[in-house]
Amino acid sequence: MTNVQQFPFVSVSGTAHERGLQYGQQAADRVRGSTRLYGQTLINLGYSDQERNSLIGYFAKEIENFAPHYLDEMRGIAKGAGVDFQDIVMINARTEVLAKARAEKVKQADQEPGDGCTGALILPERSANGNLLHGQNWDWRAECADTSVVLRVRNDHGPDFLTFVEAGGLARSGFNSAGVSITANYLESERDFRQLGVPLSLIRRKVLEQDIFSLAIKAVATTPKSCSNNIMLGIAQGFGIDFECTTNESFPIYPGADHLIVHANHWVSPVALSKLQDMGCENSPDSHYRDWRVRKLLNTKEKLERQDLKNAFFDTFGTPYSVCRPPRPGSHDNLSATVAMVIMEPAVGEMEVAPLPALNRVFTRYSLTEEPRLSTPF
Structure with a gap:
């Protein structure tokens, strides 16, 4: 067994700034690692200092208009970790930055690894214990295995939540104490960057702050975005829905007759495909079989447990362009890989x-109420 370091656990509470300060202090080394990874991204893509400051400033203003306490938290993270505030904004807006560079046909952007993912949601009708299961493989830079954390937020003004996230970011995959869960997958269309909107990471964070499921849906479906994205939502009480989102429109996908939702990195909604062009498959052609493989493997059993979801996400068909990607050479001296497998109940x-x-x-098993512990190895 290769000795791979487990993700650190960060638990915070208090005001937004206090939470950020605790976060930055507890995860300082990993936050600095994220800033090294992304802090020079715009410069590497050919942006001048003025252009870089203008773009980051724009996203900071969008964040302030959306939820000003997120900027308070980011300033706390920057202070706690001893890094520049702009670098924390960059970490939270890096999807938009890279997608914008691709949309503008910046040559270096095409050399970046695909920000892929394969996600799945199992409704209680298919679950062995009657509980909704929700999970994802996150495909990105292998280096992010050393710059990611699991963050628990004790929230005075909303539900507590857990999220797996790049250090310095406010949210990625996760769930809250009201039972709302979220994962997200990269999508691309010709509508990207006809407008600029709220960074996707902050929309995910907004979802995790909702104790009413319909408000979580509203945050996903109605918030203006800069680029396309697929966002899968679940609620512990027994429902799930997927939204393929463009900058200004969203297309719902409901569980099928098999009580599953599975999604990779290509558009599947017939309505969406009648209205837009899928621009992302050039970078992730394997998407077309990754979701098919996960669904096929899940449907080999009538009742499913966490281990069955893990088994499907461990699939190696088409390796190294598989559901579970081994590290392989990328660009700019980086590696592309499945950085993390996340399984939520x-x-x-x-x-x-x-x-x-x-x-x-x-x-590692992380909890809203208990300390982390290692799970039984597969």
Whole structure:
């Protein structure tokens, strides 16, 4: 077994600034790692200092208009970790930055690894214990296995939540104490960057702050975005829905007759495909079989457990362009890989996460109420 370091656990509480300060202090090394990874991204893509400051300033203003306490939290993270505030904004807006560079046909942007993902949601009708299960493989830079954390937020003005996230970011995959869960997958269309909107990471964070599911849906479906994205939502009480989102429109996908939702990185909504062009498959052609493989494997059993979801996400068909990607050479001296496998069961307040699952099958179990512990190895 390859010795892969498990993701650190960060637990915070208090005001937005206090939470950010605690976050930055507890995860300082990893936050600095994220800033090194992304702090020079715009410069590497050919942006001048003035252009870089203008773009980051724009996203900071959008964040302030959307939820000003997020900027308070980011300033706290920057102070706690001893990094520049602009670098924290950049971490939270890096999807938009890279997608914008691609939309503008910046040559270096095409050399970046695909920000892929394969996500799945299992409704209680298919779950062995009657609880909704929700999970994802996150495909990105292998280096992010050393710059990501699991963050628990004790929230005085909303539900507590757990999120797996790049250090310095406010949210990625996660769930809250009201039972709302979220994962997201990269999509691309010709509508991207006809407008600029709220960074996707902050929309995910907004979802996790909702104790009413319809308000979580509203945050996903109605918030203006800069680029396309697929966002999968679940609620522990027994419902799930997927939204393929453009900058100004969203297309719902409901569970099928098999009580599953599975999604990778290509558009599947017939309505969406009648109205826009899928621009992302050039960078992730494997998407067309990754979601098919996960659904096929899940449908080999009538009743499903967490382990069955893990088994599907460990699939190696088409390797190294598989559901579970081993590290392979990317660009700019980086590696592309499945950085993490995330398995959530919101009804019991638990999330299991394995770093670099193609190399490591040891999970850490994180909880809304308990301290982390290693899960039984696969």
